[in-house]
Amino acid sequence: MHQRRSAQWYAGDDRNSYIHRAWMRRGLPADAFDGRPHIAIANTASDLTPCNAHLDEVARSVADGIHRAGGIPLNLPVVSIGETQVRPTAMLWRNMAAMAIEEMLRANPIDGVVLLGGCDKTIPALLMGAASVDLPAVVMPGGPMLTGTFRGVPLGCGTDVWKLSEEVRAGTLGAAEFQRSESSMIRSRGHCNTMGTASTMGLLAEVLGMTLPGVAGTPAPDSRLLEAAHATGVLAVELVDADRRPSQVMTRGSFLNAIVALAALGGSTNAVVHLLAIAGRLGVDLSQDDFDRTGADVPLLVDLLPAGRYLMDDLYRAGGLHAVLAEVRDLLDPAAITVTGRPLADHLGDARVYDREVIRPRAEPLRPHAGIAVLYGNLAPDGAVVKPAAASAHLLRHRGPAVVFDSVEDLHARLDDPDLDVTADSVLVLRGCGPKGYPGMPEVSNMPLPAKLLEQGVRDMVRVCDGRMSGTAYGTVVLHVAPEAAAGGPLAKVRTGDMIVLDVANRRLDADVPAEQWAAREPSPEAAKAYAAPSRGWERLYVDTVGQADTGADCDFLRGSSGDRVSRESH
Structure with a gap:
């Protein structure tokens, strides 16, 4: 057996070892420091993250599993972000949470970690932090609520x-x-029951290989979740003994598998920025274009809101994630492993579909081409994304005049003005909502429609924005426009009345303005007045260092890995 990392703190008879052991002797068994693996339970439970409020109970089952396998469980509360609660937007703190998680995992005497998350940003932040420190790790997702x-x-x-x-x-x-x-x-404990970001990232954590196979998508109140939590605790000890680390599990093949699953599930567009950020921490070669190349022709098989009719507990009873993956087994990388050490494909076994209304056969999909489409053009030199599965088919090729809003506040002030010059053919353009501009890239891209058009029966329009949208949202929304307006992107040049041309089939997003005129046009001074200009704290650090959506919107100083070694010792 290799030497435990925790032994760097506890082994020996010098003063420092004495201090480390003595302060931890609060009910631990006598042999706790004699080579038993110390497993942190990185716990995002918080009353202010309502979707994660039940994770303390889950953590107790994880701890029981760790005990059973001979390990020492250690509860480690980490930064938690409640999607529905924090302002201005939860995405502002994803990178901070990932940084804090990374630093706490590295700084403490632990050999491995169980990552407890649920709400949208918590699983991405946990995976980003764990990827950078690269200790043996496994995700325990909190699960969706009941309908x-x-x-x-x-x-x-x-x-x-x-x-x-x-x-x-x-x-x-x-x-x-x-x-x-x-x-x-909100009927029960757990995160959103739609195929939003929380459901998407919980499922993709399993496709990446980072959960106990078969656990993702288990409803939060289901007793089988606690059974899986216990088994995850046992697995965490096995991971330490095998010295199996995230960098060995989350390979390029794992990420490509996640892109296939994202399309088949009809998952959230937010997965694009999260997967890119996680890959960036690992040094895995993954680009925005991989989502189009790998996922564009994958069929949509899961009939869940917002792209379909059903909800997450329906998916679970219909056969769950493994039944979906079995339908696209031939598209998966057969070599990509999970935390068990075995390939993901090996765990699919004889997975069956029990409700063909919820999970469609490969030959009869909801849509034949469901993946994220990546668009380029003079409005998006570094790309923008659209989710055709959540869009109106008749709007995927569209030409219409821009109605431009310089900020979220401008949108709210003018959207329902009866005198607003807007028709169903107009293209709503909202800027200043990217990582730097707002800051934090808020979920505002799925702009509400003008009241006077709603009264006319209009329920969808083309919308273009440099922000994000909720994974629970729907509509013909072009988002993640890069570079964003606040970073000098051409979205800052658009004027009301410019003709906007969307052509998803040809992957184009353009303003139909003569090239010379476009090149000479100055950015909107009104938009610039609304861009974020924080003077201190995390917001200042974030705005100064955050990258664009096409690279995952991570901070430049956080990309890559620093490993699990502590740079200095003290006491």
């Missing part, structure tokens, strides 16, 4: 918020009824 109903109809949290709120604005749903739906939306 609530309102007036006899299932509710998809997130997606139905957007739908119901638009009905209020359209005058077809009363405000009192809208508020009454509030208590039905």
Whole structure:
């Protein structure tokens, strides 16, 4: 057996070893420092992250599993980010959380780690931090909530918020009824039950090989989640004994498998920036174009909101992730392994589909081409993305005049003005919402439609933005435009009335403006006034160092890995 990393703190009879052991002797067994693996449980439980509030219970089952396997479980609360709670946007702190997690894993006497996450940014941040420190690690996802109903109809949290709120604005749903739906939306513990970012990243963590096979997608209240948590604790000890690390598991093949799964599942566009950021920590060669090359022709098989009809507990009863992956088995890299040391493909076994309405056969998909499309053009020199599965087919090739908003505040102030010159053919353009501009790249790209158009029955329009959108959202939304306006991107040049040309089939996004005129045009001074200009703290560090969406929006000083060695010793 190789020497435990924790022995660097605990082995020996000098003063420092004495201090490390003595302060930890608070109920630990006598042999706790004699070579037993010390496993941190990086726990994002928080009352202010409602989707992760149950993770303390999950952590207890993980700890029981670690004990059973002969390890020492150590609860390690880490930075938690509640998607629905924090302002201005949770994405502002993903990199900070990843940095804090990395530093705490490196600084402490641990041999391995179980990563407990659920809400949108928590699993990406945990994986980014673990990838950079590269200790043996395994993810334990918190799972989706159960389906609530309102007036006899299932509710998809997130997606139905957007739908119901638009009905209020359209005058077809009363405000009192809208508020009454509030208590039905969130039925149980767990994260969003749609195929939003939380569900997507929990499932993709398994496709990347970083969970106990078969656990992702288990509903949070399901007793089988605690059973899997116990088994994950056992597995964590095995990982330390085998010295199996994230860099051995998450290879380029693993990321390409995740792109295939993203398309088949109809997953969130946010997965693009998260997967790129995780790959950047590992030094894996992954680009935005890989999402188009690998995923564009993968069929959409899962009929879940926002692209379909059903919800996450339906996917679980229909056969779950493994049943979906079995349908596209031939598209997966057969060599990509999981934390078990065996290839992902080997764990699919005889996975079956139990409801062909929820998981479609490969030959009868919801859509034959479901992957993320990456667009280029004079509006997006470094690319932009669109999710055809969540868009209106008739708008995927469109030409219309721009209606430009210089900030989120400008959008809110003018969108419902009866005098706004806008029609169903217009293209809504919102800028100043990228990583630097807002800051934090908020989920505002799926702009609400003007009230006067909603009243006319319009339910979708082409929208273009340098921000993100919620994975629970839908519509013909071009987002992640790079470079963003605040980083000198050409989106800052667009003027109301410019003709915008979207051609998803040919992967183009352009402003139809004469080249000489476009080159000579100055960026909007009104937009520049709204860009973030923080003077201190994390916001200042973030704005000064964050990269663009096409590279994962990580901070430049955090990309790559520093390993698990502590640079200095003290005491």
